[in-house]
Amino acid sequence: MRKIIEHEKNIITLNNSINDSNKAIQSILLNNSDIEEESNKLKTIGAAAVELLQRKNVLSEETHMQEIAFQLLKDTGIKTAVVKEYLPILNQLINQYLSMFNFFVDFTLNENFEEIVKSRGRDVFSYDSFSEGEKKRIDFSILMAFRQLASLKNSAKTNLLVFDELLDGALDLESKSLAQDVATNIEGANVIVVSHADTSNEGFERTILVEKVGDFSVYSEID
Numbered sequence: 001m002r003k004i005i006e007h008e009k010n011i012i013t014l015n016n017s018i019n020d021s022n023k024a025i026q027s028i029l030l031n032n033s034d035i036e037e038e039s040n041k042l043k044t045i046g047a048a049a050v051e052l053l054q055r056k057n058v059l060s061e062e063t064h065m066q067e068i069a070f071q072l073l074k075d076t077g078i079k080t081a082v083v084k085e086y087l088p089i090l091n092q093l094i095n096q097y098l099s100m101f102n103f104f105v106d107f108t109l110n111e112n113f114e115e116i117v118k119s120r121g122r123d124v125f126s127y128d129s130f131s132e133g134e135k136k137r138i139d140f141s142i143l144m145a146f147r148q149l150a151s152l153k154n155s156a157k158t159n160l161l162v163f164d165e166l167l168d169g170a171l172d173l174e175s176k177s178l179a180q181d182v183a184t185n186i187e188g189a190n191v192i193v194v195s196h197a198d199t200s201n202e203g204f205e206r207t208i209l210v211e212k213v214g215d216f217s218v219y220s221e222i223d
Helices: 002-030 035-073 078-100 132-153 173-183
Strands: 106-109 115-119 123-125 160-164 190-194 207-213 216-222
Touching: 002 035, 078 106, 078 132, 078 173, 132 173, 173 190
Parallel strands: 160 190
Antiparallel strands: 106 115, 115 123, 207 216
């Protein structure tokens, strides 16, 4: 938009220059000045006018291209078409992960990423109506669904995942156990889970305990 405004200002300036040149031509024609001298001036002004018109055409073309790009990059532009194509797969993956958490709702995202949550097939809920533990299950399911979708649609895959305090906070014991099962069974990924809570090390290849001793952090491996 800034470029478009700048181009429009330049076009106005060029139009003013053309108008001034036309006024100068009219003034020359009305005056009884030396014809040859004024003819030379007229040629100079004409060449400048041609250059200005060419510059105006270039700026007009650039302005047009900027306007097209602006429309395409708006939320209602090409992004909406791309999002619509992948939303069915994304929603399917989200609900698969929710079922792994024994959270049986119908969760749907639309092209504006607004959620629609239905329970028992008819009752509609908002994200804010769920408990903190249920929100954690939804958040984790969306995260894992986006990762899996990216892996399916791109040549580059994320093989390193770091979950900071995934098993902490509002998750109940069942949710923690299910989240840990999901995190430790991600195929082809190196998973690091950082936790401040007492959690089971089942499913992890190594468990590192970090303790603060004085002004230093001490690391030890737990069997």
